[in-house]
Amino acid sequence: MDEMDEIVQEFLVESHENLDQLDHDLVELEQDPASRALLSSIFRTIHTIKGTSGFLAFSQLESVTHVGESLLSRLRDGALQLTPDMTSALLAMVDTVRALLGDIERTGQEGSDDHSELIAVLTALQETAPTLQETDAEPSGPAAGTATGATAEETTAAAVTTSDRLLGELLVGQGAVSEDEVTLALAAQEVGDDRRIGEILVNVGDTTPEAVAQALDSQHEGRRSAADSTIRVDVDLLDTLMNLVGELVLTRNQIVQRAATRQDPDLLRTTHRLNLIAGELQEGVMRTRMQAIDTVWSKLPRVVRDLSVQLGKQVRVHMEGRDTELDKTILESVKDPLTHLVRNSVDHGIEAPDVRRAQGKPAEGTLTLRAFHEGGQVNIEICDDGAGIDPAKLRDRAVSRGLMSAEAAARLTEREALNLIFAPGFSTAEKVTNVSGRGVGMDVVKTNIEKIGGLVDVHSVLGAGTTIRVKIPLTLAIIPALVVSADGRRYAIPQVSLLELLRLDAAGGGPRVETIHGTPVYRLRGQLLPLVSLRQQLGLDDGAGDATYIAVLQADDRQFGLVVDDIRDTEEIVVKPLGGLLRHIDVYAGATIMGDGEVALILDTMALAQHAGVVSEASGRQETAEAAQTTSAERAHLLLTGLSDGRQVALPLDAVDRLEEIPADRVERIGGQEVVQYRGRVLPLVRLDAVYGAHGEESTGGDLLQVVVCGHEGALVGFVVRSILDIVDAELDVRSVLDSGGRLGSAVVSGSVTELVDVAHAVGALGDLLRAQARAVQDQQTGHLSSEHVAV
Amino acid sequence: MTRQFCTFRLDGHLFGVPVETVQEVLRHQSMTVVPLAPVEVSGLLNLRGQIVVTVDLRVRLDLPPREADTASVNVVVRTHDGTVSLLVDQIGDVLEPTQADFEPVPETVPASLREVVEQVCKLDGELMLVLDTERAVQPSVPVGAL
Numbered sequence: 001m002d003e004m005d006e007i008v009q010e011f012l013v014e015s016h017e018n019l020d021q022l023d024h025d026l027v028e029l030e031q032d033p034a035s036r037a038l039l040s041s042i043f044r045t046i047h048t049i050k051g052t053s054g055f056l057a058f059s060q061l062e063s064v065t066h067v068g069e070s071l072l073s074r075l076r077d078g079a080l081q082l083t084p085d086m087t088s089a090l091l092a093m094v095d096t097v098r099a100l101l102g103d104i105e106r107t108g109q110e111g112s113d114d115h116s117e118l119i120a121v122l123t124a125l126q127e128t129a130p131t132l133q134e135t136d137a138e139p140s141g142p143a144a145g146t147a148t149g150a151t152a153e154e155t156t157a158a159a160v161t162t163s164d165r166l167l168g169e170l171l172v173g174q175g176a177v178s179e180d181e182v183t184l185a186l187a188a189q190e191v192g193d194d195r196r197i198g199e200i201l202v203n204v205g206d207t208t209p210e211a212v213a214q215a216l217d218s219q220h221e222g223r224r225s226a227a228d229s230t231i232r233v234d235v236d237l238l239d240t241l242m243n244l245v246g247e248l249v250l251t252r253n254q255i256v257q258r259a260a261t262r263q264d265p266d267l268l269r270t271t272h273r274l275n276l277i278a279g280e281l282q283e284g285v286m287r288t289r290m291q292a293i294d295t296v297w298s299k300l301p302r303v304v305r306d307l308s309v310q311l312g313k314q315v316r317v318h319m320e321g322r323d324t325e326l327d328k329t330i331l332e333s334v335k336d337p338l339t340h341l342v343r344n345s346v347d348h349g350i351e352a353p354d355v356r357r358a359q360g361k362p363a364e365g366t367l368t369l370r371a372f373h374e375g376g377q378v379n380i381e382i383c384d385d386g387a388g389i390d391p392a393k394l395r396d397r398a399v400s401r402g403l404m405s406a407e408a409a410a411r412l413t414e415r416e417a418l419n420l421i422f423a424p425g426f427s428t429a430e431k432v433t434n435v436s437g438r439g440v441g442m443d444v445v446k447t448n449i450e451k452i453g454g455l456v457d458v459h460s461v462l463g464a465g466t467t468i469r470v471k472i473p474l475t476l477a478i479i480p481a482l483v484v485s486a487d488g489r490r491y492a493i494p495q496v497s498l499l500e501l502l503r504l505d506a507a508g509g510g511p512r513v514e515t516i517h518g519t520p521v522y523r524l525r526g527q528l529l530p531l532v533s534l535r536q537q538l539g540l541d542d543g544a545g546d547a548t549y550i551a552v553l554q555a556d557d558r559q560f561g562l563v564v565d566d567i568r569d570t571e572e573i574v575v576k577p578l579g580g581l582l583r584h585i586d587v588y589a590g591a592t593i594m595g596d597g598e599v600a601l602i603l604d605t606m607a608l609a610q611h612a613g614v615v616s617e618a619s620g621r622q623e624t625a626e627a628a629q630t631t632s633a634e635r636a637h638l639l640l641t642g643l644s645d646g647r648q649v650a651l652p653l654d655a656v657d658r659l660e661e662i663p664a665d666r667v668e669r670i671g672g673q674e675v676v677q678y679r680g681r682v683l684p685l686v687r688l689d690a691v692y693g694a695h696g697e698e699s700t701g702g703d704l705l706q707v708v709v710c711g712h713e714g715a716l717v718g719f720v721v722r723s724i725l726d727i728v729d730a731e732l733d734v735r736s737v738l739d740s741g742g743r744l745g746s747a748v749v750s751g752s753v754t755e756l757v758d759v760a761h762a763v764g765a766l767g768d769l770l771r772a773q774a775r776a777v778q779d780q781q782t783g784h785l786s787s788e789h790v791a792v
Numbered sequence: 793m794t795r796q797f798c799t800f801r802l803d804g805h806l807f808g809v810p811v812e813t814v815q816e817v818l819r820h821q822s823m824t825v826v827p828l829a830p831v832e833v834s835g836l837l838n839l840r841g842q843i844v845v846t847v848d849l850r851v852r853l854d855l856p857p858r859e860a861d862t863a864s865v866n867v868v869v870r871t872h873d874g875t876v877s878l879l880v881d882q883i884g885d886v887l888e889p890t891q892a893d894f895e896p897v898p899e900t901v902p903a904s905l906r907e908v909v910e911q912v913c914k915l916d917g918e919l920m921l922v923l924d925t926e927r928a929v930q931p932s933v934p935v936g937a938l
Contacts, residue, residue, distance in 0.1 A: 247841045250841060251841075489824065489825065538827035538828060539827050539828055540827055576842075576843045578836075578843070578845070579843075579844070579845035579873060579874050579875075579876060579929075580873035580874070580929070580930075581829070581830060581832075581833055581845050581847065581873075581876075581929060581930075581931060582826060582829055582833065582845060585826070585828050585829060587828065588826075591824075591836055591843045592843075593838050593841060593843065597838055598822065598824060598838065599823075599824040599835075599836040599837070599838050599843055600824065601824070601826060601836075
């Protein structure tokens, strides 16, 4: 009986694989109903399942596949034309077969479900045959007869059912026939000659039976060798191997470190070899766990098809980079998020055909899935050419859902607003369809992707489409990391979040740490980089003056500098989970064993940033609601600047892009407007002195202009001020509106009356020049997007 | 049916854990301190490539801290939550007391101790406290909460 079980097991594994292929083929067939190659492939798959289930006495499975096969054989023979109804019925059959196989896998028996309805549907579809008038589908009927015929063929010459075109190609390759002769024979088949291609060719006298037999043999050989070169391996075994390799890598690290301290050339040589072999082994074992993303993607066309039929939309799926490989465990954990994102794009992104036509788009929407490797990470993009997302709507919804105050919402950048779709409790669907109300929100998608160290980002152009970009690591088990130290202990930072390393020059002269109300910041190329002390975050004693390095890290879309005592080395580390007692400390992503055998903790960049408050409100999740309470009390981050006559003017820090010193002689003019060339764009300058009527000694600023570069809706403006004073977190309680244009009013900040600049107003006043600049920039951005769609 | 207990000492008290839960006993090991961890966690241990959390039972059971320079022993136990090492003063013998000698913990025993002690076993001239290892490796509950 064991042997029998084994056969059943094999049958199950094989059938499951075939069914996935079937889903894919059927959806593709709908696009290209005339493809004989696809039809033959589908027919073969069903036929194989039918044959084996008959042999194993799974009668239900046999009867379901039997009617499906009959329908397919008539389609293949051209007696019927594929209709969407047929595709649906065939897909339903695939589902039924899958359910039956599932029952067999669980219980060893077929379930007791009644499938007669499906059988009836499939039978009825066969009877709509235009060329045949039979009304009964009795086994003696011609419809079933076709199927029996196919079985007979199969038993007499199994290989004959392989693709006809392929046989033709083989014969051409052998030089037995010419390409034209094969085309002729195929044409004969198409007009109703139901003989096999080999038969036709032999009968016509184009070739000999021997040549056909030889071609058939080589067809067989090709298949056999493919089967021989691969074996199925239990995933558990691979996991065990992976763990062992992880251990080996750690041991190697230890030995390499020990050997380096000893003057033993033999030992060194051996260690080098060990190093190499362990490296190769690690790579090899990792490769065994790699799977093409197609294993997940292949199910998506079916998902999209079902969904679009249900929603009355037309969607075409286009895939790029299907063979992009990534670790199986990662693949499994992105499967559900990806499916959800795709469903979401079809449901919310792509519009109904009439809406699309009204907007001058093709009725059929395109969903592009793209995967590629980049810098040790896998990028997956899901692009639709649908309606896009309106950031204003998102802001409104965030406010109406009580996720944040109106002021906070208004302050969000467009990008932050778009990322609101990932906030918990946020649904943009105008009405809840049965597709969107499935309990898995976009926040879950984000959480799941972040759980495996990935990132999600969304880009959208209103009316043109949305692109969701997912970045995930190639593998989780072994990652490159930077080892730093604080208070004499070592900590590992995953290399993926590391941007650059800076050395602090304590002796002065060079760049140094400045403080704003006790909060340390660092001027990195003119931009303020918030600093986070590792010692402080870990509650270690603050060894003053010890900090010498800054590791610039990326968390979400924010950067921050982690101040550490020392930087050691980069090392491949094996991530190990922490025990239950420590799991709740989220600043650790795990622990690893260093070369000297000691344990080092792995830092979680994201959690560090959140603890230090670096990550913005929009991505701060839970804190958002509370933060909204406080921000509504008119708290604002302001950049304080001084005018020539000593007055203070404040700019909202959110709008500030960079602080620059620009030589006065670089200022040029367009009409009456002062501009400078700045990072490849024309930056208009606004002298706040002039705006506010400050008439101090304007020229004493010297040769360098202090410019605050502000961004507003994609446009950049440079505000020229006399001096940059401070960054304050002020409560704007005293407020008067003595407006003289371009300001929000004034408030008391740091003890003196300060005028607040309304960046939007100032930008508006600049008029056409700026609008032209903004357009140019937008064109650049959308240019990127539209070229993507051209590629589709 | 009798059960075997691996015994150890903590501040003079005799404790026992079922012998089948004990994986191994180690001499003092160098440990990596974990900042921000609960106080009873004294660090992480590299046990042949496996990273094991060490819980100082003295701290966990609210006993006076171990004097400096006194040796400690790691009793590595298997729990539902993985392998955990318990830091104790001294390791004792494996005992096999009879079932009749066990009694529930008296109500008057401090809550911090009662929380993690399953039973008390009356040995000749001494009491053995049977430690609930699963409980002992959970974060301690504030005394007032009991």
